[in-house]
Amino acid sequence: MSRHDERHPVIRRNERRSVLRRPARAVLGAVGALALAVGAQAVTTVPAAAAPRPIGQCTTRSGAVLAVDFSDWGGPILRSCGTTPTTGYELLNQGGWRTTGTGHDGPAFICRIGYSGFKGGKQFPTAAQDDCVLTPPATAYWSYWHADPGANTWKYSQLGAMLYKPKPGSVDLWIFGGTNVEGTQGRPTVTPDQLRAHNTRPTGGRAPAPHETKTAKPLPPGTDTGPAPERPAPEHPVPERPVTERPAPKPKPKRTTPPSPSASKKPSPSPSPSTDASPSADADAPKAAAKPSTEVVDAAPAADAAHDSGSYVPAVVTGALVLLVGGAGVHAARRRRRTE
Amino acid sequence: MALRTTAAARSSVSGALPGADERRLPRTLHPLAWWMWALALATAVSRTNNPLLLLLVLAVLGYVIGMRRTEAPWARGFKYYLYLALTVVAIRVVFRAVFASGITPHDHFLFSLPHIPTPDWYAGIRLGGPVSLEALLSAAVDGLRLACMLCCVGAANTLANPKRALRVLPGALYELGVAVTVSISVAPQLVQSVQRVHRARRLRAGRTKGLRALRGIVVPVLEDALERSLRLAAAMDSRGYGRAGRATKASRRLTGGLLLAGMCGLCTGAYGLLDAGTPGFLGLPALAAGAALCVAGLRLGGRRVTRTAYRPDPWRFEEWTVAGCGVVSAVLLFADVGYDAAALNPTLHPLSWPTLPLVPTAAILLAGAAGFLAPPPLPATGATPAPAPRESARRSRKATAK
Structure with missing residues (x-):
């Protein structure tokens, strides 16, 4: 073995130089690239296209209604209104709404949802329930449902929130729980008619959104927001079986099916296709009629929940610790060699 | 023996000081102890996404290797694992930029790559488009976690003799053990081969950089690796491995x-x-x-199967402490006691500084205690106590020091 250690002095010097310089060059390059990237940061100031509106501004043929079911955390189904054109993601990130993605999939995968008017803007599920690092399990995630204008059945979204563009007069619903591949389990227990706007013209005055309302900035130029909304959504067969078995990881006392559509708080004046019997209309659902349906509460456009970007002190402390520990290792190795 | 163990235990308290090592009897630690320590640390790493904790793990690995690596050929390979780790981070970042996961209006827009449209039926995947700071940072942190786990395995390969690990396997697993040993010693063997071929090229004043040099290095290295595994197989065959008994x-x-x-x-x-x-x-x-x-x-x-081992590796107090350090740190990171679980996986949307939770930090530093709890390594490889080769080895080691 030791014969490999006999080296020419010139070679040794060369080796030392290259070993020393290569990481240094790499670090310099990385820093330079980062500086360039930050310097190239461009913020466009195009007026916002999508905006949050009071719920009265949504009508049967304008605006998109957003509904989020917080019943797993003892909350109501919150209902908001936003202007179109928009994306499902934008709708869910304006007027006090905020989402968190996963570390693995980025912000496009909705892992947490929060509204500044519900429990102080805390986002659910909490970090203790799901750390949002990897893709959440199919048994507990936010599933995304659409109802087109006039339709009274939910369609499981075939597109992600960033790609889907709600049609004017449509309803977007986010429910937390599990679904199966066939779409027979974990369907919403409310009907689109319970959530959608039924007024044909805006009510509650034409007052615009409050001034402090923060609206999502427009996407940078060149953003692909997916196929055009006019594309007919795939009419995949929606099985109208009752929710017989739900893979419930935890008890959901409030998530019960209402006995009939007439139990909804807002009777539907619009004639909905009668063939589209909502799944909740089946009275033979085993868990049906145990409790009244989760109440629907209107969520007014609000300011974003305060965001604290934290302190940089822990990073500095870590830097000092890394230097201390790493320096101790280098020092010990050198000393060991010297005394050997 | 008992006297020595107590002496080692006493000196381990002041072992943090580099000078304390001289009073301890050098010996190689049981390879399984290093592997347990490293795998436990890798398990702990798998739990967290906090860049501060990950950097701390890298520092701890560097400290332990600096303190306790031997002068064996495989023990000089840690920098190759670091290169591999850097590659992992770079690949992760590049892929996140190319396969854009979407930019949100709250993100910090960095730059935009040319967008390649995909057909409707393939709308789930996007190529190119705007890239945000948050996306790149999350990719880098994700890659850093994988890199840390790679470095943990690399540290085990650097600190422990891979071939000695085979001895501790139960008799029934000997045939399997051969496969395991061959697979875990592939990386150290490759490192060794690369170093040898590189050195040979230099002595012949050949190119050592660039694409052409790469070809000149890769082919002999692969040939060398094949030859070595054949030699290993032949050696094992002659020692009775694979015998039905x-x-x-x-x-x-x-x-x-x-x-x-x-x-x-x-x-x-x-x-x-x-x-x-x-x-x-x-x-x-x-x-x-x-x-x-x-x-x-x-x-x-x-x-x-009855087999005997010549000069078996002992499992003493130090082995327990080293393996225990790693296992305790893994347990602490999975226990969720005394800290907020969210601090292990800080969110990047919106951007905020990660926090440094106290208990996980202490757990990772505790794993670093293996650096002075383990006995100091034997001063030189092989049984060549003659001063001349050792002197030359020391000189050349100085030359390769970073």
């Missing part, structure tokens, strides 16, 4: 059946534990049954 056909079949069923049980159990949708009996019960079957199979198979 006194076992009858029936007992061999029984052993094989038990092990196979046990492995199936372990796989099912692991799947049942990880997937929340499977029925309950597929989880822990299947895992326990599989483990029991495996143990029974190993016991049965072990009875037919």
Whole structure:
């Protein structure tokens, strides 16, 4: 073995130089690239296209209604209104709404949802329930449902929130729980008619959104927001079986099916296709009629929940610790060699 | 022996000071202790996404390697694992930028790559488009976690003699052990080969950089690796590995059946534990049954093989402390006691500084205690106590020091 250690002095010097310089060059390059990237940061100031509106501004043929079911955390189904054109993601990130993605999939995968008017803007599920690092399990995630204008059945979204563009007069619903591949389990227990706007013209005055309302900035130029909304959504067969078995990881006392559509708080004046019997209309659902349906509460456009970007002190402390520990290792190795 | 152990225990208190090492008797630690320590640390790393904790793990690895690596050829390879780790981070970042996961209006827009449209039926994947600071940072942190785990395995390969690890396997696993040893010693062997070929090229004043040099290095390295594994196989063959022994056909079949069923049980159990949708009996019960079957199979198979070991590696107090350091740190990171679990996985949307939770930090620093709890390594490789080669080895080591 030791014969490999006999080296020419010139070679040794060369080796030392290259070993020393290569990481240094790499670090310099990385820093330079980062500086360039930050310097190239461009913020466009195009007026916002999508905006949050009071719920009265949504009508049967304008605006998109957003509904989020917080019943797993003892909350109501919150209902908001936003202007179109928009994306499902934008709708869910304006007027006090905020989402968190996963570390693995980025912000496009909705892992947490929060509204500044519900429990102080805390986002659910909490970090203790799901750390949002990897893709959440199919048994507990936010599933995304659409109802087109006039339709009274939910369609499981075939597109992600960033790609889907709600049609004017449509309803977007986010429910937390599990679904199966066939779409027979974990369907919403409310009907689109319970959530959608039924007024044909805006009510509650034409007052615009409050001034402090923060609206999502427009996407940078060149953003692909997916196929055009006019594309007919795939009419995949929606099985109208009752929710017989739900893979419930935890008890959901409030998530019960209402006995009939007439139990909804807002009777539907619009004639909905009668063939589209909502799944909740089946009275033979085993868990049906145990409790009244989760109440629907209107969520007014609000300011974003305060965001604290934290302190940089822990990073500095870590830097000092890394230097201390790493320096101790280098020092010990050198000393060991010297005394050997 | 007892006297020495107590002396080592006493000096381990002041072992943090570099000078304290001279009073301790150098010896190589049991390879399994290093592997347990490193794998436990890798398990701990898998739990967190906090860049501060990950950087701390890298520093701790560097400290322990600086303190306790031997001068064996495989012990000089840690920088190659670092290069591999850097590559992992770079690939992760580039992929996140190219396969854009979307930019949100709250993100910090960095730059935009040319967008390649995909057909409607392929709308789930986007190529190119705007890239945000948050996306790149999350990719970098994700890559850093994988890099840390790679470096943990690299540290085990650097600190422990891979071939000595084979000795501690149960007799029934000897045939499997050969495969395991060959697979875990592939990386150290490659490192060794690269170093040798690189040096040979330099001595012949050949190119050592650039694409042409790469070709000149890769081919001999691959050839060398193949030759070495053939040599290893021949050496093992001549030492009686793969011998059936006194076992009858029936007992061999029984052993094989038990092990196979046990492995199936372990796989099912692991799947049942990880997937929340499977029925309950597929989880822990299947895992326990599989483990029991495996143990029974190993016991049965072990009875037919009797092997002796020449100068077996002892398992003493230091081995317990080193392995314990790693295991305790892994347990602390999975226990969720005394800190907020969210601090282990800080969110990047919106951007905020990560926090440094106290208990995980202490756990990782505790794993670093292995750096002075382990006995100092033997001063030089091989049984060449002659001063001349050692002197030259020291000089050349100085030259390669960073």
